[in-house]
Amino acid sequence: MKSIQNILIAGSIMVLSGFTVQQSVQWEISNDYSIEFSATKAEGIFKTLKGEVQFDAQDLAASKFNFIIEVNSINTGNGIKNKHAKSDKWFDAEKYPNIEFKSNAFSKTEEAYSVRGKMKMHGIEKEVHIPFTYENNVFAARFSLNRLDYKVGTMEGSSKKVSNEIKLEVSIPVTKN
Amino acid sequence: MHGITAGILSALAGVVYLYVYQEAMYLDFNKVINMGSIAGASIFACMLMALGYALLERRKKSSLKAWLNMAIVLLSFLSILGPLSVTLPLDVESPELFPGLAIPMHFFPAMLFFGLSPFFIKNIHHAQSNN
Numbered sequence: 001m002k003s004i005q006n007i008l009i010a011g012s013i014m015v016l017s018g019f020t021v022q023q024s025v026q027w028e029i030s031n032d033y034s035i036e037f038s039a040t041k042a043e044g045i046f047k048t049l050k051g052e053v054q055f056d057a058q059d060l061a062a063s064k065f066n067f068i069i070e071v072n073s074i075n076t077g078n079g080i081k082n083k084h085a086k087s088d089k090w091f092d093a094e095k096y097p098n099i100e101f102k103s104n105a106f107s108k109t110e111e112a113y114s115v116r117g118k119m120k121m122h123g124i125e126k127e128v129h130i131p132f133t134y135e136n137n138v139f140a141a142r143f144s145l146n147r148l149d150y151k152v153g154t155m156e157g158s159s160k161k162v163s164n165e166i167k168l169e170v171s172i173p174v175t176k177n
Numbered sequence: 178m179h180g181i182t183a184g185i186l187s188a189l190a191g192v193v194y195l196y197v198y199q200e201a202m203y204l205d206f207n208k209v210i211n212m213g214s215i216a217g218a219s220i221f222a223c224m225l226m227a228l229g230y231a232l233l234e235r236r237k238k239s240s241l242k243a244w245l246n247m248a249i250v251l252l253s254f255l256s257i258l259g260p261l262s263v264t265l266p267l268d269v270e271s272p273e274l275f276p277g278l279a280i281p282m283h284f285f286p287a288m289l290f291f292g293l294s295p296f297f298i299k300n301i302h303h304a305q306s307n308n
């Protein structure tokens with residue numbers, strides 16, 4: 001009798017856990033993603049993004065974004081600017097090789113969606129809200145970050161030519177895992 | 178003839194260097210630099226130098242050629258600021274290796290023009306003395 005009870009409990013757990021996995025839809029990031037940034041006197045892209053995307057518009061509570069961007073993959077189109085960007089005066093890629101984003105909560109907005117989470121850059125973690133859209137299996141976001149919040153560069157010398165506000169335009173196409 | 182010969186040889190040197198550099202470094206800068214642009218720029222630069230020489234010859238101020246040569250050298254040096262500061266399309270890989278390709282090419286026209294000068298100046302003097 002007890003063994004039947006155990007089997008029933010184990011079966012229930014398996015069935016329930018199966019539902020849980022099904023609820024948060026797992027997506028794989030396609031290779032044609034793009035992460036563009038622009039500011040006064042500085043613009044470019046990050047070429048390498050890795051991460052984990054779980055998103056279900058019907059179940060935002062079970063959704064999750066974890067992204068890692070490699071700082072060394074920065075490309076401004078100019079070798080000298082790339083070197084400066086990776087140096088300890090800006091991102092310090094040797095010490096802080098990644099920019100990380102981990103979501104905490106999702107919400108539905110009038111236009112689309114918003115994700116709240118922790119952005120870690122240059123060793124400094126800050127909470128950010130990122131509005132994004134999700135259409136045709138593409139996550140797209142346009143938002144701004146203040147580079148001084150993360151102590152990326154300063155407002156002294158030639159660094160002050162680059163505006164504090166860095167505009168980011170991110171497009172992440174995904175396929176179902 | 179001095180200008181066009183130097184231009185063609187300079188273009189040839191540039192194209193050979195383009196091929197060798199890209200093969201050696203596993204690069205592809207064809208989106209921003211190609212045989213046509215190298216040939217055009219090389220021939221244009223050498224023709225400008227030849228024009229300067231011809232003007233000095235015509236005004237019988239050959240003694241100023243040394244200053245013209247210095248100006249050509251100076252301009253060649255200053256022109257390296259171009260490849261150093263250029264922003265390449267973002268889909269071009271390894272932009273930090275672009276100056277290594279483009280900067281030497283900026284000296285090819287002057288090198289070839291000066292290198293060939295003795296042949297052509299000799300001919301000019303020879304032609305003048307025959308006249």
